[in-house]
Amino acid sequence: MKQAVLTAAGKFELGDAPKPSPASGEALVRVRAVGVCGSDLHMFREGSIGGITIQDAGGPFVPGHECVGVVEEAGPGVQPSLAGRRVFVEPTINCGRCRWCLAGVPNVCPHQRFLGLPPQGGCLAEYLVHPARLCTPLPDDIDDDTAALLEPLAIAVHSLDRLGVAGGCPAVVLGAGTMGLTHVLLLARSGVAPLIVTDLLDYRLELARQLGATRTLNPTRDDVVAVCRELTGVHGADFVFECAGVDETFGQMVEVAAPAGAVGVVGIPVEDRLAFKHSAARRKGLDVRMIRRANRTFDRALARTIAEKLPLGRLATHHWPLAQTQQAHETAANYRDGVVKAIINP
Ligand SMILES: [Zn+2]
Ligand SMILES: [Zn+2]
Known part of the structure; x- marks a missing residue:
């Protein structure tokens, strides 16, 4: 072969x-x-x-x-x-x-x-x-492309579980690659608002909006931390997902989170190190959680894809x-x- x-x-x-x-x-x-x-x-x-x-x-x-x-x-x-x-x-x-x-x-x-x-x-x-x-x-009506994407979707299902995402609160997704976008698909149907998504690439932000982001920011033009605070009534988002794995987003994730908020670290950095401002995380008592693969969430990823026509x-x-x-x-x-x-x- x-x-x-x-x-x-x-x-x-x-x-x-x-x-x-x-x-x-x-x-x-x-x-x-x-x-x-x-x-x-x-x-x-x-x-x-x-x-x-x-x-x-x-x-x-x-x-x-x-x-x-x-x-x-x-x-x-x-x-x-x-x-x-x-x-x-x-x-x-x-x-x-x-x-x-x-x-x-x-x-x-x-x-x-x-x-x-x-x-x-x-x-x-x-x-x-x-x-x-x-x-x-x-099932026959799940095509091969969709099936191949069930793995990253299953990770996002696990990630939302880990943070205990509930509706009625603001959420931020930092990075709109596959992992960021699978999070957007689920968050948009979880009642969070606003749902703010950032990326350096405008075509990915366009797709994020089509998949349910209510506001997108490009850090080459927008001050991500300032605009996130403004859009969330000053205090930041209750749920933040870091899906880029770079120093900038590791720094932003604690700055855009609300007091007692939860931060999920999904991205994997080139250099095997994660750094963010200690005081920003400590003063808000943030719950920073590492997301490790999917956790028995394939069946739910498949079920949600079918039921919600994701x-x-x-x-x-x-x-x-x-x-x-x-x-x-x-x-x-x-x-x-x-x-x-x-x-x-x-
Ligand atoms: Zn993968
Ligand atoms: Zn074992």
Whole structure:
């Protein structure tokens, strides 16, 4: 089978590998669509993320974790009827036995492996073997683009859970990439008002408005902190989501939050460090929460997409075949051509 191998920072090569076969409890998935994630772009640009490097794969490294495909073969011990079903693939392979898994927080399982994060290989390939328990059948009316975006939407569902978002309060989303926009989709339907969204790219702000933002700000023109305060009756927003992972937004997140407000840190920085003004956070008694992956929220992400007719597929702006994985990553990494979510169809 063909697979996309990240051989060094900035360089993909199309490689050949034997078609895998499913072990006990696994499914063989013919991959149909893979979303290029911001975390993949860190690996592509910098060759590392959070201290984990390409070399940690210990061999050819295949990225990719936002995956939809069709089960071609059910391994031993797997319900045979799974074969032939189109599924979305939950990328966190938790152990299922530790106290965090048993306590209902498998997203922080210390024994977890994650699809497409060394040492675990990913889904930028024609085929993938994955635990069948993490492959969930999809209804026919959910298209592949939407299905590939369920992973970032599931993270946003978890993120809103973590902050206990309630209606009737102001909310701010800093950064309007895929993660910011999946937050906007949910927040716009959660009764928050106003819903303020910031980004450096005007085309992303335009999409944010179409998806439900009531006000957008571009820090190249707008004083984000001053305008957020003005729009929220001086005191700031009760719910703030940092979805850019840069020093500026880490600084802003505590400045635009209201007293006793909650701040969710979703973005991942290049340098493995998070800094904000201590006094601003302390005096307001802010609740700063780190958002770690999705937490058993795929089913709810799917249910909300169907029930609320979320226009999730609108985030999928670009498509490439597997052979053009390099171009897909270059376009996404350089914010070219109005890209939001690049989808690769192996
Ligand atoms: Zn992702
Ligand atoms: Zn565990």
